[in-house]
Amino acid sequence: MTECYIYDAVRTPRGKGKKDGALHEITALSLATQVLQGLRDRNNLDTSRVDDVVMGCVAPVGEQGSDIARTAVMNADYAESVAGVQINRFCASGLEACNMAAAQVMAGQSQMAIGSGVESMSRVPMGSDGGAWASDPSIAYKSYFAPQGIGADLIATLDGFSRDDVDAFAVESQKRAAQAWAEGRFKKSILPVKDQMGLHILERDEHMRPDATMQSLGSLSPSFAMPGEMAFDSVVMQRYPQVERVNHVHHAGNSSGIVDGAAAVLFGTKEMGDALGLKPRARVKGFTSIGSEPSIMLTGPALVTQKLLKRLGMKPSDIDLYELNEAFASVVLRFMRVLEIDHGKINVNGGAIAMGHPLGATGAMIMGTMLDELERSDKETALITLCVGAGMGTATVIERV
Numbered sequence: 001m002t003e004c005y006i007y008d009a010v011r012t013p014r015g016k017g018k019k020d021g022a023l024h025e026i027t028a029l030s031l032a033t034q035v036l037q038g039l040r041d042r043n044n045l046d047t048s049r050v051d052d053v054v055m056g057c058v059a060p061v062g063e064q065g066s067d068i069a070r071t072a073v074m075n076a077d078y079a080e081s082v083a084g085v086q087i088n089r090f091c092a093s094g095l096e097a098c099n100m101a102a103a104q105v106m107a108g109q110s111q112m113a114i115g116s117g118v119e120s121m122s123r124v125p126m127g128s129d130g131g132a133w134a135s136d137p138s139i140a141y142k143s144y145f146a147p148q149g150i151g152a153d154l155i156a157t158l159d160g161f162s163r164d165d166v167d168a169f170a171v172e173s174q175k176r177a178a179q180a181w182a183e184g185r186f187k188k189s190i191l192p193v194k195d196q197m198g199l200h201i202l203e204r205d206e207h208m209r210p211d212a213t214m215q216s217l218g219s220l221s222p223s224f225a226m227p228g229e230m231a232f233d234s235v236v237m238q239r240y241p242q243v244e245r246v247n248h249v250h251h252a253g254n255s256s257g258i259v260d261g262a263a264a265v266l267f268g269t270k271e272m273g274d275a276l277g278l279k280p281r282a283r284v285k286g287f288t289s290i291g292s293e294p295s296i297m298l299t300g301p302a303l304v305t306q307k308l309l310k311r312l313g314m315k316p317s318d319i320d321l322y323e324l325n326e327a328f329a330s331v332v333l334r335f336m337r338v339l340e341i342d343h344g345k346i347n348v349n350g351g352a353i354a355m356g357h358p359l360g361a362t363g364a365m366i367m368g369t370m371l372d373e374l375e376r377s378d379k380e381t382a383l384i385t386l387c388v389g390a391g392m393g394t395a396t397v398i399e400r401v
Contacts, residue, residue, distance in 0.1 A: 002269055003269070003270060004284040005268060006282040007267070009368030009371050012034065013193065013206065013261070015206045016257075017122045018122055022206050023206075025201075027123065035116060036076040039266055040078070052101065053069050056088065056360040058091070058126075059360075060088060069086045096289070111269050112269070113267050114265065114267070119359045119360040123260075145235070148327065150227065150246070151298045152255070152327070154296050155298060155334050157247045166249050169254065170329050175350070177351070180350060185376060186205075240296070250330070256353060257357060258356065260358055282399060285312060287394070288311065288395060289394040290394075297389065300387050300391060301385045302339055312397060319397070322382070323347060323370050324351075325385075325386040329353065332347065351366075366386075370382040381398070
């Protein structure tokens with residue numbers, strides 16, 4: 001199998017996914033275009049040597065639809081020969097796009113490919129693409145469908161995580177993100193977003209609340225208590241009859257933020273990198289995905305990590321740094337408990353609770369974050385993973401070269 005190397009990674013700052021967010025005026029096409037152009041310009045890249053651009057997008061409808069990957073390739077003025085494909089694995093779409101790009105290289109079918117992702121949640125709201133799982137009783141009934149937030153609260157209930165536990169994790173995420181920005185840990189990969197006039201309109205993550213405290217979070221009401229009481233608590237309690245009552249502990253302050261953003265990662269063979277004068281920064285060691293119980297939905301990260309590490313002949317202790325998307329605080333708390341991972345090794349620069357989760361882009365964003373952090377902290381290996389809608393998990397291991 002051909003070795004696949006990572007040559008560079010860029011991302012936009014995350015803008016608040018609301019009409020008053022800094023990136024609301026910027027289309028998903030523009031966000032995707034700007035990261036592709038940034039990757040090209042930073043590396044003086046001859047784009048005719050790029051075989052394919054794989055782009056995650058979770059709501060591929062309207063202005064984000066119709067294969068936005070190929071549209072962005074054309075808009076970024078890449079060579080006409082560069083193909084583009086949009087893919088959707090819910091929250092792991094950006095990481096899956098990176099894995100698919102890497103797989104093309106490892107299989108010897110591409111010499112250079114880009115894994116990327118984009119989501120403009122302020123312009124194309126989450127759920128705009130619909131879907132049978134939530135609306136068709138024939139599948140919703142047999143799979144005990146419930147919204148993700150109910151699953152997060154169910155994890156907290158089953159694992160005994162209190163409101164204080166999840167709030168304390170959220171406060172730490174905000175603290176770490178603020179410190180990372182203050183120390184310039186993201187500057188290597190951040191690409192300021194420009195408007196149509198070429199002016200910078202956002203240069204840092206907009207969603208952060210570094211002043212968050214246990215007291216301020218304690219004033220927030222649980223977000224999923226009402227839908228739980230209306231129907232979904234009884235649904236998941238049929239699937240988990242040992243639960244007498246779902247403890248609703250998640251709210252806007254300890255769940256991932258709704259934001260806009262895009263990211264791109266450059267993969268290639270050693271030979272192509274040499275031909276273009278590029279220095280590899282890391283190697284893709286392996287990746288995989290897994291299905292998990294769909295009603296609770298969010299337990300996939302531990303399962304997929306165990307699957308991947310077993311296949312690679314590694315143990316959790318062999319990984320220097322972990323990055324797990326902070327969809328909800330209980331997801332990361334459970335992951336740490338199951339795999340016996342110290343909090344000092346995971347999400348060391350904060351996560352989506354502080355900075356937000358632009359659905360289709362997050363996986364590619366956090367791969368770049370880990371690439372930079374391995375270099376900054378002089379570490380060797382990192383594992384990137386996300387929980388996924390409908391009960392799945394995706395994970396990737398990279399190592400510095």
